[in-house]
Amino acid sequence: MKDETEKYKDLLKIPEHNNVSFDLHHISISYQGKKVTSDKVKYMQKYRGKGFILDFYKPNSNILFIK
């Protein structure tokens, strides 16, 4: 991911406080673009919440059940 922290750092901030560690003020921000609504993403999301074993990297994967 392209680090664009400088460009977007004012959009969402970690609060300044003595109990916040130094590293938390150095988290990275990337632009992720618009919501992806492609068929492939919809297909993946369909199974995400259903508790099947997920594996989309392998064609003959061990998805147990497809509605």
Added chain:
Amino acid sequence: MNFIFSEETDFSTNRVIDWLYYYNSKYEKFIGYGESKDLYTFNDKKYSITFGGKNNIESNSIFTNNENVNINSTWFRRPYKYADHFSSDFDYEENAYPAGKLHNAINSRFKVFWDFIGYKLEEYHHLGSFQTNSLNKPIVLHEAQKLGLIIPKTIVTNSLDDLHSFFIDCNKKIITKSIHEVIIDHRHEIKKDEFIFLYQMTKLITELDDDVPKIFAPSLFQEYIDKEYEIRTIYINGECYSAAIFSQLNEQTEIDMRNRDANRPSRYIPYKLDDSIENKLHKLMIKLGLKFGAIDLIKSKDGEYYFLEINPVGQYGDVSMICNYYLHKKIAEYLVNTAN
């Protein structure tokens, strides 16, 4: 039956399950609370663990559909201890006990139950640890140093003044990373259906801003090591499987290789660490009580090996696949073959 404690979407777990299928070995995968309708529900099983009395007769039994589950081995891949199925299933009525208090009570009871189940399962053949799914970085660095491994110059401090001295001492090139695990990443909507993604990596610090508070929460800093290449070693039950990763060739992965460049992936090659380093890593893993770990090291331009950290539940799929180590197969064989 092989028990696997993991997450819903851990691809490495699924690859091992493929091999368990190949070896005709049954498995059951447990995943944590919040991961929706998982493959495991508490109520479809009956647990009885008996112990004590004058004769101290111990028995463990887990039944599914009135069948006794014969425990072969357990892989604590990424154990989650708060599998509370109550909160997501239960609709609160008006006269019910306050939801927050009830949730807290049920969750803490489940944690004790899961800790006990994990403790008992560790009596059987197992890989990974139910108790240790994260390590204390400064303690691990200390222990590594005691065993003769070189670690980068490190400071844990809450003082800007002391950080400033350390910064000067390290030629104004230090890195900051979380003392614990990275903060959970976050997708933030900036316009309708348009997002920025916030995530944590190791960051290089070359100047200390004036607006840094004089006191902050205790934080970890290390000197920046100019690396020739990175080494990722997957430790499985006494064996080290290493890869040299040329992450310094790309600006995007130079400081933290996890910031992968999809269009220009880092080059990996199989790598054999010196025996003396492997022996020290082996002693460190024994000291920490771990049979599995993803270990990060750096080979510096000055020719030294620097130990960075161990992730006891780290990813190993990249090293396995690119270096042809067949680690998923080796893990499955370890689980199936209880004699090893």
